[in-house]
Amino acid sequence: DGGITQSPKYLFRKEGQNVTLSCEQNLNHDAMYWYRQDPGQGLRLIYYSQIVNDFQKGDIAEGYSVSREKKESFPLTVTSAQKNPTAFYLCASSIGLAGDNEQFFGPGTRLTVL
């Protein structure tokens, strides 16, 4: 089955630690995205990538980093510089640009900072 997988489903980290969230897709999509979701707010774009080895900052990139070494993988690192990292993180992908093409979402990762 084609789709997007995110792991782990739940993640706990101590303050001051970096943590990496995994996102893999087998849809052969060029574009991939990371969103953050907080209670009472819509999704906010952290980073996106249109092609391998290229990515762009979204609205709330501070304290986060990404890489895109393979077409199917777009991991997100939450660094210790992120002031309030506890949130639900969603990864998505699309064939091309978001406006022209549907974004497909993964099941998400719930990150809790202890």
Place this chain on the structure above:
Amino acid sequence: AQTVTQSQPEMSVQEAETVTLSCTYDTSESDYYLFWYKQPPSRQMILVIRQEAYKQQNATENRFSVNFQKAAKSFSLKISDSQLGDAAMYFCAYALFGNEKLTFGTGTRLTIIP
């Protein structure tokens, strides 16, 4: 900057009845796309319906339809014959033509009353 506003944090409807969720947006552009996404308790985002701004005809997908008023910058979602499985958070989203970024509203939580 584009903004998307959903003024109804929560809505409820009796099973088999019809409900309308509101969405307004602000943009100075003429070519764009509008979306309604559903997020059930599993938290995986699912595209419900999409509207291209250049199309005057309102989009329809089975029991879901939209009322797109371009001049008023309004994009409401009508769900007919509501079913228990329709219970979810519903997000309205906007994307500029040729742009990677989706801008989301804050969501409306829909409850279906049996």
